[in-house]
Amino acid sequence: MSAVYNFCAGPAMLPAPVMVKAQSEFINWNNTGCSVMELSHRSKEFMAVASKAESDLRQLMCIPDNYKVLFCHGGGRGQFSAVPLNLLPKNKSADYVVTGAWSKAAALEAANFGQINTINVVEELNGKRQIQDPAQWSLSPEAAYVHYCPNETVDGLELFEIPESHGVPLVADLSSTILSREIDVSKFGLIYAGAQKNIGPSGLTIVIVRDDLLGNAHISTPCILNYQTEADNGSMYNTPPTYAWYLAGLVFEWLHSVGGVKAIQKINKEKAELIYRYVDSSSFYRNDIVPQHRSLMNVPFWLNDESLNNAFLSQAEDAGLLALAGHRMVGGMRASIYNAMPIEGVQKLVEFMHEFEKENS
Structure with a gap:
């Protein structure tokens, strides 16, 4: 598996x-x-x-x-x-x-x-x-x-x-x-x-x-x-x-x-920065929060073309990336990357986002 x-x-x-x-x-x-x-x-x-x-x-x-x-x-x-x-x-x-x-x-x-x-x-x-x-x-x-x-x-x-x-x-x-x-x-x-x-x-x-x-x-x-x-x-x-x-x-x-809270904090920052950095570099996705107040735990992002939302979620699930739908009150996508989420999972998400953007731009 x-x-x-x-x-x-x-x-x-x-x-x-x-x-x-x-x-x-x-x-x-x-x-x-x-x-x-x-x-x-x-x-x-x-x-x-x-x-x-x-x-x-x-x-x-x-x-x-x-x-x-x-x-x-x-x-x-x-x-x-x-x-x-x-x-x-x-x-x-x-x-x-x-x-x-x-x-x-x-x-x-x-x-x-x-x-x-x-x-x-x-x-x-x-x-x-x-x-x-x-x-x-x-x-x-x-x-x-x-x-x-x-x-x-x-x-x-x-x-x-x-x-x-x-x-x-x-x-x-x-x-x-x-x-x-x-x-x-x-x-x-x-x-x-x-x-x-x-x-x-x-x-x-x-x-x-x-x-x-x-x-x-x-x-x-x-x-x-x-x-x-x-x-x-x-x-x-x-x-x-x-x-x-x-x-x-x-x-x-x-x-x-794993080194306590200080060590996990460093990893959490790295995980969040991977997603935010990619979103900021893209014209396909967006985030509407100023950098200094962006959550390290819950990363919301939106596709500029929201008609692609269902395809994004379906293909993400096929790729083993689960539960990415944003909260029903705000829509879009949300990646919750709590302590247990390994950095490999975030890397896989960013790779998927990149491939999805290429295929749908």
Whole structure:
């Protein structure tokens, strides 16, 4: 079977070594005679798996000791509710910076639980979209927190600098960019990330929350969305998504083996530059984002002749290049090139794009 490369935005491909190891352990994990997904989450065996996964993640991200790491249910959308339920008092408001589809969705959900100030910061310059300089954002010094999404998977926009929130807790949806590049966790009050892009399979969500932000949840907050409850119970107030947790741990081990976040960041830049460089050199394809805000994880591009879209997708799939259709809200194409995507997959994509252009110009 020839190589197949999955460019899906999520659930995304997992590292091949992780999949091979998981397959080899599927029926008989660690000589227990059963699968890890059959172990009690409170058994000493699984507790060791959980503890190592957290330890490896803390090392990869240099997470300070005054932050709790929670392994939760509910995906990113679950956190759209959990964040205001835990951090937004009734007498205060929160700032939601909107840079694309996911930050907009987070703001709409949060508005169900309190007062939200929505701040739109995407602007157009010479036909290209960009994110307004964070120094110009109209943030309130009295806000309970500032929420933003550094990388918008649908729109292909990424903000690489960490905004200055002037002492107001900064909350970030890192679902599509966590572990792809180095960040200073201490600049954030809370980080959350759905697992299905750079961490593992869907069904698991990582929350990294500073200790001083715990214990303030609305009285009506469901227990499994209450950060204090999850922290007090080691993310095991109820049965957690154990197999997803185990696979996340294998991904963390794999990331350590390739040199950690600093090493994968270098590879991710190389992968993204391959596509953007080709698109910029072509009159057949286009990208409408200024270079400094182009996502490293989700590369959108459009064919100037959109009548060729179906042919492009069909022939790409025949070539082993899967899930390249852009999000239904924006159309075009999108190559999601998370950590697990090898550079060979991106090279094959660019070669295909070149051949398709030659045949249809």
